[in-house]
Amino acid sequence: MNKKTKYGVGVLAAVLLAWAPATSGTAMEGPETVQIDALAQYYDAVTFDHTMHVEAAEDNCAVCHHHTTGTPTDDPNCVRCHNTSQEGDLVACQDCHAKNRFEADYLQQIENNPRLYHRSKVGLKGAYHLRCMGCHQEVGAPTGCEDCHSRNDAGDKLFHAGTYAPAPGSESEGHH
Amino acid sequence: MAKINRRKFLKTTLAGGVAATAVAGKQKNALAGGSFGGYPDSMGVLVDLTRCVGCRTCEAACNKEQGLPAPSRSFDDLSVLDKTRRTTESAYTVVNKYEVSTQDHPLFRKIQCNHCNEPACLTSCFVNAYKKTPEGAVIYDPTVCVGCRTCMVACPFYVPAYSYSSVTNPVVKKCIMCYDTRLKFGRPPACVESCPREVMTFGKRKDLLTIGHDRIRNNPGQYVDHIYGETEVGGTAWLYLSSAPFEEVGFDVALGTQPIINYVKEFLTVVPMVLTIWPALFAGFHLLATKKSKANETASAQDTK
Numbered sequence: 452m453n454k455k456t457k458y459g460v461g462v463l464a465a466v467l468l469a470w471a472p473a474t475s476g477t478a479m480e481g482p483e484t485v486q487i488d489a490l491a492q493y494y495d496a497v498t499f500d501h502t503m504h505v506e507a508a509e510d511n512c513a514v515c516h517h518h519t520t521g522t523p524t525d526d527p528n529c530v531r532c533h534n535t536s537q538e539g540d541l542v543a544c545q546d547c548h549a550k551n552r553f554e555a556d557y558l559q560q561i562e563n564n565p566r567l568y569h570r571s572k573v574g575l576k577g578a579y580h581l582r583c584m585g586c587h588q589e590v591g592a593p594t595g596c597e598d599c600h601s602r603n604d605a606g607d608k609l610f611h612a613g614t615y616a617p618a619p620g621s622e623s624e625g626h627h
Numbered sequence: 628m629a630k631i632n633r634r635k636f637l638k639t640t641l642a643g644g645v646a647a648t649a650v651a652g653k654q655k656n657a658l659a660g661g662s663f664g665g666y667p668d669s670m671g672v673l674v675d676l677t678r679c680v681g682c683r684t685c686e687a688a689c690n691k692e693q694g695l696p697a698p699s700r701s702f703d704d705l706s707v708l709d710k711t712r713r714t715t716e717s718a719y720t721v722v723n724k725y726e727v728s729t730q731d732h733p734l735f736r737k738i739q740c741n742h743c744n745e746p747a748c749l750t751s752c753f754v755n756a757y758k759k760t761p762e763g764a765v766i767y768d769p770t771v772c773v774g775c776r777t778c779m780v781a782c783p784f785y786v787p788a789y790s791y792s793s794v795t796n797p798v799v800k801k802c803i804m805c806y807d808t809r810l811k812f813g814r815p816p817a818c819v820e821s822c823p824r825e826v827m828t829f830g831k832r833k834d835l836l837t838i839g840h841d842r843i844r845n846n847p848g849q850y851v852d853h854i855y856g857e858t859e860v861g862g863t864a865w866l867y868l869s870s871a872p873f874e875e876v877g878f879d880v881a882l883g884t885q886p887i888i889n890y891v892k893e894f895l896t897v898v899p900m901v902l903t904i905w906p907a908l909f910a911g912f913h914l915l916a917t918k919k920s921k922a923n924e925t926a927s928a929q930d931t932k
Binding site: 528552553554555558562570571573574576577579580581584594596609610611612616617 | 678680682684687688690691697698699700701702703704812813814815819820822823824825828829830831834837838841842845
């Protein structure tokens with residue numbers, strides 16, 4: 452088993468179980484790669500190069516992990532409460548960002564907790580795309596859908612693309 | 628004496644004798660009074676234009692969910708954004724691109740039915756095909772639609788489309804907020820669920836207004852301090868946040884805060900009275916007038932004898 456696959460397996464487990472609490476705020480406690488497949492439906496899973504992104508973020512975990520990894524956040528909205536937040540037990544995106552963000556049971560959970568502050572916390576898919584693409588736009592990294600994940604057959608079908616593309620010349624936009 | 632205008636004249640002269648129709652008029656008023664304000668726990672969608680990148684996934688998801696005809700171009704073909712599009716019988720939602728003066732990048736805006744609290748389409752429909760559900764959707768019954776297209780004229784957002792392609796049974800077509808397949812089961816519309824960047828937040832309308840105002844407050848300078856749809860035409864279930872002036876991203880900012888029904892309800896309550904009373908009234912006038920001239924005719928006929 453080479454190093455990468457070994458890490459891959461470890462990371463999968465880590466993503467499922469939430470990462471083990473690290474002992475200090477240093478960045479390299481994290482995994483080398485993360486297999487992002489929790490939402491894979493129309494696109495294949497993404498193998499996220501964590502090490503590379505740690506370097507890109509210059510060891511500042513807060514760029515992605517807010518206040519949960521021990522490195523302080525500098526977001527003015529967050530520091531009001533999380534200025535001295537310690538490293539948390541939950542650090543994976545999906546530990547906090549829900550997959551079922553708009554389903555009735557999740558909305559009910561929010562409603563049942565009137566004191567909850569983070570009422571409009573984005574769901575998992577929103578968290579990935581807003582965070583990843585936000586940064587990618589800033590630094591000029593790729594932002595196209597298929598720059599990060601390749602669309603599968605179900606995706607082609609949804610988009611009427613690839614083998615499901617409409618025949619050329621069938622230009623009718625319909626009427627109002 | 629107070630100046631009597633046409634409306635006052637009609638009210639004062641006709642109201643007394645037409646108690647029955649006046650009561651009917653009042654009931655109509657209660658149903659579409661222009662002060663309803665929406666069902667308390669109705670759902671809505673808050674659209675944040677600053678998040679949309681124009682990927683058209685919502686269009687693809689809508690097409691699939693609603694079983695709409697295959698598009699003429701793939702949903703990943705972004706060249707369609709070069710033209711401003713409207714909703715059609717085969718596309719209940721479309722994304723448009725807007726170059727704005729305040730930013731160096733375009734903004735994208737998805738359009739679909741805004742699901743008004745007091746829908747003009749509903750009040751304009753004389754066969755009562757439309758219904759505003761307690762969940763917030765404006766739905767319609769295509770089996771009773773007679774294809775008059777009055778709702779298309781009434782809609783301040785130009786949303787309902789017409790199935791001109793159907794020879795035998797053309798009807799109105801529009802977004803129903805996925806009511807049949809999702810909303811009534813407490814699930815978000817397909818477009819909301821499909822959006823990769825959570826441009827759309829689904830929830831109770833009243834909560835969305837709080838979320839929207841919080842987002843404006845917590846991100847100073849990022850948003851125009853207004854939620855489009857909070858008050859426009861009496862409020863809509865779909866609400867919008869924008870970083871550019873709303874008129875630059877295709878919104879009509881001159882619609883006012885009154886539901887469309889308010890502009891016509893006074894006139895409309897008079898219509899049944901006019902229809903029931905005027906024939907009798909003017910037939911009476913006619914008879915009276917002609918009786919006199921008939922009498923004159925008879926009199927003059929006797930004179931010549």
